[in-house]
Amino acid sequence: MDGSVQLEMRFGASNYAPMPVTIVRGKGVYLWDESGRRYIDMMGAYSAASFGHCHPRLVQALTDQAQQLDTISRAYFNDRLGAFLGRACTLTGMDLALPMNSGAEAVETALKAARKWAYTVKGVAADSAEIIVCDGNFHGRTIAIVGFSSVPQYRDGFGPFPAGFKSVPFGDAAALRAAITPNTAAFLVEPIQGEGGINVPPPGYLAEVARICREHNVLLICDEIQSGLGRTGRLLACQHDGVTPDAVTLGKALGGGLLPVSLFLARREVMQVFTPGDHGSTFGGNPIAAAVGLAALDTLIEEKLIERSARLGVHLLARLRAIRNPIIREVRGRGLFVGVELNRDCASAAAVATRLLRVGVLTKDTHRNTVRFAPPLTIEESQIDWAVDRVAEVLDEFARVEAHH
Template sequence: MHDLAGLEARFGATNYAPLPVTIVRGDGVYLFDEQGRRYIDMMGAYSAVSFGHCHPRLIAALSGQARRLDTISRAYFNDRLGPFLARACALTGMDAALPMNSGAEAVETALKAARKWAYKVKGVPADRAEIIVADGNFHGRTITIVGFSSVPQYRDGFGPFPAGFRHVPFGDATALAAAITPNTAAFLVEPVQGEGGINVPPDGYLAEVAAICRAHNVLLLCDEVQSGLGRTGRLLACQHDGVAPDGLMLGKALGGGLLPVSLFLARREVMDVFAPGDHGSTFGGNPIAAAVGLAALDLLVEEQLVERSARMGAHLMRRLQAINNPLVAEVRGRGLFVGLELRRDVDAGDMVRNLLQAGVLTKDTHRNTIRFAPPLIIDERQIDWAVDRLAEVLDAAVPQTVTEAAPAK
């Protein structure tokens, strides 16, 4: 057998640092390597595999549509896109949806819509529109998006960046109100920050933000590419605060883990700023993507995965919070979107590699945090097994001197 990891390292770019395991098969919440060893997937491909790996209904939707009609571009209507968009709008309460591929493309679409809305509807002078973003954000990897990131590595070497963005602290509604000017078009925010460290804002934050945006005629754009579609125990994470945004971005789980599918959804007033030729995508809204996206939304409802995420997420939080280990600084999250932050003198990357050896796959992220976002089909027994392995790995990492000392946070 070829050295598969070696081939990837030799011929691929080094923009990722994969863990030392080569996955060849997936089934439900489990992944298998070249030697047939089984691992439990506690990361879910950054929320993309919410339905588990290779779900038979999604595979059937994909293969059935692929045998009938593939990509024809948006130069023509197709029989799958309309039902998909209608279902997405009905579930989210939005008026209209624009299909793209990746989450970053959905965010770029939202930025274009917000700026054009500012000029055509709000009356902001030409080329003066501003969009406010939150510190610690992660909305993708395009030049525009990394340009307003607050992570130095994401920006290093990629400038100059597009202008027109302002930053405020995440979770601080007062700071948002102070940052708004007559030229402010929108506030772009993740209801729960994923890559930033599974950061959950204070209760009521989004509701206060929504009220501020309404008062100043500013669009509220919620990036739910990671947090949406049941991940936090509600269909949308913004629903925890009873908020209906002006614009919404979905992706990752929308493609059932099989292919990239994303949507920008919005109120009609916002979406109607687009005219033919303003925006588009060759593959966005293709029949296969639409068929899989529709099947994923149907599956989410019929298998009650949003409700399951709330129940299993509460169990995961209880188990993680019960870990009695001085290396743990904090456990935070909503639903099956949870982060376990370690003390600053402990390397979360080391713990993730040790978890790999124990049969648990996940990844570390910012704030020295281990991320947990397993498929929504996970059950209590599987959660217990994964948390037990985590507890063993953490216990093995505690030096005797630390064990005898008071826990340091």
């Protein structure tokens, strides 16, 4: 075990169980460990590394701005934020944006906005607004957010939780309709559930949900932190259903993999519930974050990474679906956001991910015994092929062991 790992294990809280590799360098879709061994990144830092590692244009934006002006807080205007917010609103079709840092902070902002909108615009009685979420959701790790998680470990030992949330099955529009009451402020949903196992809802689900929300004067808030910014082959995953929600959360790739940058974007009617002092963030919208965020959005469009994700996503799905192996239960996804669910009695996704690491493919297991694949959008078809060949070989090994039992 190298010294840095020993120090991390000695002084770091054990809230993560990292895989047995220490990464020291990254470039594009590749990462290197301390012994110089190269790996292909099929994980993409949970979508945060969508531009690949150390993208020259983003690193340039970061270093140029860092030498010019750093954090001054939002007590003053800075010369970088306006262009970033304008670009984000224009691209997403939203009226206004509020900058934060982590994705969870963007979601917390959405929750506050939805509640205040319910009281000041919709006329819900004080402190009785409800927000509907989905079973299997993942929106972050704050007390409020884990309070409406359906994963027992995320909640265990962290209560009491804030009231005002109810959960319905993902992909079931009728269940949403049945759950709505006059006190319902918003429906918060991931267009594709990432952490839940790369769960893709039935075709037309989001369009139907949008109709139901409009009919009942309920806000539709799409959490696009993992699924947005080209990950699924559209700018936002909700666009596959032709949906423009009332509000969107963005994060992960928005910081170019270099630093945490997030946004809550919404229609004017929703965002104007905030007045100075209602909500804020010392680092949210700082000049470096704004410069990198703008460069990330520009790079996404100018390098045609959304179109690339759509094209290569079809290839990745086709290649994975062509693997003939009894261990595979289902391959699902959209764009470069794909999960391979394994039969639980044959192989554990965690064991498969560990074995893939040994053959030079970095990925990670997630819920429903699923191996996730969310590589940088800059990946080449030949690199996908190499990675999928390794996946097929590893699954063959597991199948052979299973056959001998």
